Amino acid sequence: MDAPPFGTDYMRDMSQPDVFDRALLRRRQARAARLGPEPFLLERAAEDLADRLATVKRRFDKAVDLGTPTDALSRALAGHPGIGTLFTAAPLPEGLAGRAPAVVADEEALPFGNGALDLVVSALSLQLVNDLPGTFAQVRRALRPDGLFLAAFIGGASLSELREAFTVAETETTGGLSPRVAPFADVRDLGGLLQRAGFALPVTDVDRVVVRYSSPFGLMSDLRRMGAGNVLLERRRTPLRRATLLRAAEVYAERFSDPDGRVRATFEIVWLSGWAPDESQQKPLRPGSAKMRLADALNTRELGPDTAGDQGTS
Template sequence: MTHPPILTDRTALDRFRARASAMDNPALFLQQDAADEIHERLMEVNRTFTTPAIVSGFPQVWGNLLPGIRHVADGDVLNLQEGAHDLVIHAMCLHWSNDPVGQLVQCRRALQPDGLFLGVLFGGGTLQELRAALAEAEATLTGGLSPRVAPMAELRDLGGLLQRAGFALPVADGAARTVTYPSPLHLMQDLRAMGEGNALDQRHRAIPPRALFPMAAQLYHQAHGLPDGRIPATFETIFMTGWAPDDSQPQPLKPGSAQIPLEDALNRLRNKERD
């Protein structure tokens, strides 16, 4: 039996989240933005959920999203009972998962038939500027690279992950938000206050070269600096929707069951356009 590679040092990640939560002013604005968007999407669903559950590392943001919602701590194994919920939300932590498909499967199994899954996570465009600046600086100084920003899933791949996990009617969409900072140092301080520090299991534990972060900051400004002296940071947020399979859901037609050939249907559309 093969196991997925270990991406995340869970002990470090839990420590970073606890440190951010204990701050007087944690930088949880992206968590709150995601929670607001999830709330809006739920309002568009014509259904009242009576047994919702949410997987999150920050219950102070997500815990009051719906009445009676059950908070489940983020981890490799989720404390979810099979078939116990009509709604499961995976909130801003799937990008740290060692086994994303396994997480989605656990959520699907926890749903009742025709139950709704909503997921939100950081996508592959997140921190692309910082990632490039750190990589260039480290390659220049040491001739090599070490993992400093977590790899994140691309939007085009996530619909397939939902299908692999057994969800019906899978949909993934996303949007990028640009946040500006006085300097890359201020950005890294904000990441610390988000609980999004470097928790990669393969990160270098040694103290980095003293010149690394000053050089990365200089490269960041050179490549992306704004006219007012600030720097932009991209955060891509991806939303996932899927349903636990149920016979009441729309089903694809069987091959060969169409009433008219595809060519005839296309010809009719062309004729309507000409008319």
Template sequence: MNSVEAAPEIFDRTLLARRRARAAPRVQEVAPILDAAAEILLDRLDDTTRRFTRALDLGGRGAVAPRLAARGIPFVVSMDLAAPMAARAGGMPLAADEEWLPFAPHSFDLIVASLSLHMVNDLPGALVQLRQALAPDGLFLASLPGLGTLQPLREALAAAESETRGGISPRVSPFPELRDLAALLQRAGFALPVADQDRLSLEWRTPMALVADLRAAGETNAIRARDSRTPPRALFPRAFAGLPLRHEAPLLVMTGWAPHDSQPKPARPGSATTRLADALGAVEHKAGDRAG
């Protein structure tokens, strides 16, 4: 019998759901950041003439569903891990887990996940489920904070904890690298997969304002390996001393389509009708020949 290796559980999803629920009444405090990320992601819709009628807003926290409705999409479901956050998102609310989607195949022709998949333990498995929930020729759009996001905060906390405790524990989430995302889309069965990178310009008045924004977004530390002990009194003052308050955060964007017969197909090997040498105006040599 074949065994399937379970994905490592990096994040405590139960804790994340509680923090998302607690953050729901304050999520408007980070609306400018969520709105900026949603605008960057939804700009990709301008690159297609496809018209969508059934959309899933996955974790948009009020920044995505209203923009989809403004584009004339008549049916939008807003799903979030926490029911209070889903209720504020702007679409038909649904509390559910991205790792266990409750949708029948072909339920949507558009799925948008804005800043909502970076704390999923099994991202490859979630992408497979999302592709299955799309109708043929349906579009998937997602953005994730990329490697380097909150790096100044990560380094400051690590240095301060090393000084005060003689060791470090994870206090900022790990983030994916751009080079991995297109391969993940292809592995999940998406057609025409594309991964690219944009930037979010972030600025805070004080270090505590940065922390407040993380709490309001439901983005505080949910790593299972986190240190649950009370931190030393000096940890945060030492970490925040001299912390840069302006940050260019990498925003990774994934685009993929559910396969359909109408989509462009790669040419068969050997089917080309024009030689590359002719196109370049060069002389073609057989293998083993010496130039000149």
């Protein structure tokens, strides 16, 4: 079996402020693994990623599943005819159990050599990276020319109901607000970051998933088993008041319940893909190189600057 394509560790720009407590995140994920993780959202993303990859008629000899918290993506891609060896890289040994070949690696400091990989995939992990531009740049450098990066992120509109319920509850019970739901990036931000990292042919799209629960506490239990508790560095360090929690549940039920009494929770999954540049890829035409006028293509009359203002006059 091939060895993992290791390279030089990346040195992060420490001038960038951190948003997430990565050490706490690892503890929360380890606890979720012990409790038995709630897999429905991750399995949906993994199956969707496998379907998207199936439309790419390419051979990827060396691929990496980067940071996916469970083996959902590895299972979804097992036996994929276009993948040779699929390595797994995740920050916790617990997340690598049963997945081989595998390496313990943080998403913010990838150990892969330049041009060592043909494919990097990731499901619902990279939204909690502090230095996302740096991670994208590392993925770009690790890919060979015409290599593919395909990933799913939790998007910025996720859990808007929970955010609103806690905003109201904290304002009423404590007289102030504390950060509770992570400021996830939106689809336009991620598309711009792909271009900034040097990816060619970047594509982004959004999938919104609405899940229904018997009560807001069911949602909170699932988030705990996803390892998705509050890991913001600016979070309030005092324990959550019981009065605040109960009021948040009341507000949630009042504003976001269906006629049958069940409550809704919205998850936004942002998809992105980009290719390491290669001469074989399609290139945009140079300005002025078109062989047909737009007016001719549209079968209409072209108006000059002197006549444009005369439209609609008699």
